[in-house]
Amino acid sequence: MDVIGKTAVVTGGGRGIGRGISLALARNGADIIVADIIVGNAEGVAEEVRALGRRSLALRLDVASRQSVEAMTAQALSEFGAIDILVNNAGVIGAQGWERRETPNEEDWNLIFEINIRGVARVTDAVAGHMKERRYGKIVNIASIAGRRGSNRNPPYNASKAGVINLTQSQAQMLAPYNINVNAICPGLLWTPMWERIAARGTMTPNPEGKTRRELFVEYVEEGTPLGREQTPDDIGNLAAFLASEYARNITGQSINVDGGLNMN
Ligand SMILES: NC(=O)c1ccc[n+]([C@@H]2O[C@H](COP(=O)([O-])OP(=O)(O)OC[C@H]3O[C@@H](n4cnc5c(N)ncnc54)[C@H](O)[C@@H]3O)[C@@H](O)[C@H]2O)c1
Known part of the structure; x- marks a missing residue:
């Protein structure tokens, strides 16, 4: 998966899946x-990337703010000269206090859509102009298995991720004439700070033996997943690196599950 000498922007790259994607791209040769x-988290990951021998820069970005997105894009271009790869990974499960609400409220709906959908479109719009000029680009959107099928747990999140799958198809068609590939990854179940919030909301099975949330999560995954194991940020990073490489030059508009076989489509 050769991305040697390419420059990648990873949104939400400071922890969890975004950190895994940043490090996987770096291991495969990207700055x-x-x-x-x-x-602060972004700086920590940038340090880890530099330890792998690649260039790295940590930038503050709020994908909900056009001004912040434009400032990040301008600074990235001025420091690195080009953006070859964009990974739209930043996402949220709910607004503050979501864990304690039985039903997502107006604030949850607004924040989730602002970041998970509008954020993906906003950053892509800012970066795609530059990619179009160079007639080269690889964009990877992080959707979710939650976008494959609705559930009673978090309608706004599920709908936002279904939206990312659909948006990926639109972006792929709009950008194909410029040799820009746009694909999505649908991660399955990963124990990250996001899942810690989901577990805190009490969506786990009853817990008479007093197991930790982490232990319950592992049981939940092992019982419900064909391959019987949780997914890791490396798993998602490895596919992102493949989709960002020339091995994937004729793949566009696709959404690929990395979920241990939970969904088969
Ligand atoms: N953890 C899972 O099981 C899972 C499964 C499927 C999909 N996903 C998706 O993967 C992506 C990463 O999830 P994660 O589990 O690593 O979550 P996380 O909460 O650990 O990480 C999300 C990152 O995005 C950043 N972020 C949040 N709002 C932002 C904003 N407005 N602007 C810029 N950055 C922002 C956070 O600071 C954080 O670093 C998300 O899009 C999520 O929906 C996660």
Whole structure:
């Protein structure tokens, strides 16, 4: 998966899946702009990328703000000269206090859509102009298995991720004439700070033996997943690196599950 000498922007790259994607791209030879609303975390990951021998820059980014997106894009271009790869990974499960609400409220709906959908469109619009000029680009959107099928747990999140799958198809068609590939990854179940929030909301099975949330998560995954194991940020990063490479030059508009066989489509 050769992305040697390419420059990648990874949104939400400061922890969890975004960190895994940043490090996988770096291991495969790319320089990384780690862009996150928590810039301290982004700096930590940029340090890890540099330890792998690649260039890296941490930038503060709020995908909900056009001004912030434009500032990040301009700074990335001025420091690295080009953006070859964009990974739209930043996402949220709910607004503050979501864990304690039985039903997502107006704030949850607004924040989830602003970041998970509008954020993907906003960053892509900002970066695609530059990619179009160079007639080269690889864009990877992070959707979710939640976008494959609705559930009673978090309608706004599920709908936002279904939207990312659909948006990926539109972007792929709009950008294909410029030799820009756009694909999505649908991660399955990964124990990241996002899943810690889901577990805190009490969606787990009853817990008479007093197991930790982490232990319950592992049981839940092992019982419900054909391959019987949780997915990792590396798993998602490895597919992102493949989709960002020339091995995937004729793949566009696709959404690929990395979920241990939970969905088969
Ligand atoms: N963890 C899972 O099981 C799972 C499964 C499927 C899909 N996903 C998706 O993968 C992506 C990463 O999830 P994660 O589990 O690593 O979550 P996470 O909460 O650990 O990480 C999300 C990152 O995005 C950043 N972020 C949040 N709002 C932002 C904003 N407005 N601007 C810029 N950065 C922002 C956060 O600071 C954080 O670094 C999300 O899009 C999520 O929906 C996660």
